[in-house]
Amino acid sequence: xxxxxxxxxNLVDLGALGALVEKIRQRPSAAQTTWSAEVRWTGAFRSExxxxxxxxxxxxxxxxxxxxxSAPNPVEQLLAALGNCLAVGYAINxxxxxxxxxALRIDLDGDLDLHALLGLxxxxxxxxxxxxxxxxxxxxxxxxxxxxxxxxxxxxxxxxTLSKAIPLEISPA
Amino acid sequence: xxxxxxxxxNLVDLGALGALVEKIRQRPSAAQTTWSAEVRWTGAFRSExxxxxxxxxxxxxxxxxxxxxSAPNPVEQLLAALGNCLAVGYAINxxxxxxxxxALRIDLDGDLDLHALLGLxxxxxxxxxxxxxxxxxxxxxxxxxxxxxxxxxxxxxxxxTLSKAIPLEISPA
Numbered sequence: 001x002x003x004x005x006x007x008x009x010n011l012v013d014l015g016a017l018g019a020l021v022e023k024i025r026q027r028p029s030a031a032q033t034t035w036s037a038e039v040r041w042t043g044a045f046r047s048e049x050x051x052x053x054x055x056x057x058x059x060x061x062x063x064x065x066x067x068x069x070s071a072p073n074p075v076e077q078l079l080a081a082l083g084n085c086l087a088v089g090y091a092i093n094x095x096x097x098x099x100x101x102x103a104l105r106i107d108l109d110g111d112l113d114l115h116a117l118l119g120l121x122x123x124x125x126x127x128x129x130x131x132x133x134x135x136x137x138x139x140x141x142x143x144x145x146x147x148x149x150x151x152x153x154x155x156x157x158x159x160x161t162l163s164k165a166i167p168l169e170i171s172p173a
Numbered sequence: 174x175x176x177x178x179x180x181x182x183n184l185v186d187l188g189a190l191g192a193l194v195e196k197i198r199q200r201p202s203a204a205q206t207t208w209s210a211e212v213r214w215t216g217a218f219r220s221e222x223x224x225x226x227x228x229x230x231x232x233x234x235x236x237x238x239x240x241x242x243s244a245p246n247p248v249e250q251l252l253a254a255l256g257n258c259l260a261v262g263y264a265i266n267x268x269x270x271x272x273x274x275x276a277l278r279i280d281l282d283g284d285l286d287l288h289a290l291l292g293l294x295x296x297x298x299x300x301x302x303x304x305x306x307x308x309x310x311x312x313x314x315x316x317x318x319x320x321x322x323x324x325x326x327x328x329x330x331x332x333x334t335l336s337k338a339i340p341l342e343i344s345p346a
């Protein structure tokens with residue numbers, strides 16, 4: 001990825017991205033990042049996730065799940081995070097490849113069996129499968145678009161976190 | 174899980190949850206659910222994820238990542254979704270076990286190497302590890318609390334989606 005020439009494409013600041021790339025080339029340890037969130041339960045199935053200085057991300061369950069339906073639920077938030085991550089991936093990689101994105105919409109669906117969550121059966125409690133339909137409007141040539149799709153899928157941080165088994169250490173504190 | 178007696182614990186509507194459990198016992202296919210989100214890219218690294226009728230979940234990257242820092246980024250949203258999911262898990266399972274939660278805070282951190290995202294090296298683009306510290310304030314006895322922690326970790330939909338490799342089908346549409 002070389003973007004040190006600056007300028008903008010797809011509103012992406014190529015100079016800023018190029019500076020990040022150059023910083024990591026000079027000092028590879030700069031690529032090691034840690035991200036955080038802090039969640040507070042507020043009663044029933046409601047909670048709020050604080051990230052840095054931003055307004056917290058509210059969470060609840062639909063009434064059919066026993067909640068009060070005041071916000072998206074956590075598995076919907078997971079799909080949202082995946083779609084938002086893929087959008088960044090398209091913006092980065094299209095801009096690096098000189099491809100103009102006219103519009104981009106990403107539809108996500110995930111299938112979940114409630115048996116394990118509710119203690120009604122053993123088995124996988126998470127999504128069994130996630131489907132993502134990418135509506136990309138661009139006039140780039142077919143090969144470049146195919147390469148863009150492949151690169152984004154292979155390098156999406158959230159996508160790759162879901163595609164692989166990640167060590168999750170949950171500890172009472 | 175038996176909660177057909179109704180009433181509330183931890184503000185959880187045990188009657189509503191019991192009705193869901195009973196519905197699935199009668200008709201197991203009712204446990205098969207599908208959840209959705211729809212993401213629209215709005216320029217640079219900004220996008221919005223729409224879930225049902227709720228205000229969209231905004232996404233951006235920090236300035237150091239080349240973004241305009243207007244919202245949590247997707248990997249922070251992923252940690253938020255995990256924490257919010259664990260909060261639901263504690264609320265469900267504590268309530269089913271007759272445990273009163275006085276307070277619950279969940280701190281989440283995840284480590285990510287930017288090399289793959291930026292095309293600077295092959296390798297895993299996602300979180301290499303996620304650490305979760307659960308601050309649970311309750312006067313339940315030690316064994317019951319230990320069982321609660323174990324049950325929540327084993328049955329969290331978002332937690333189990335991250336802990337396992339999930340089939341992710343990303344298709345141009």
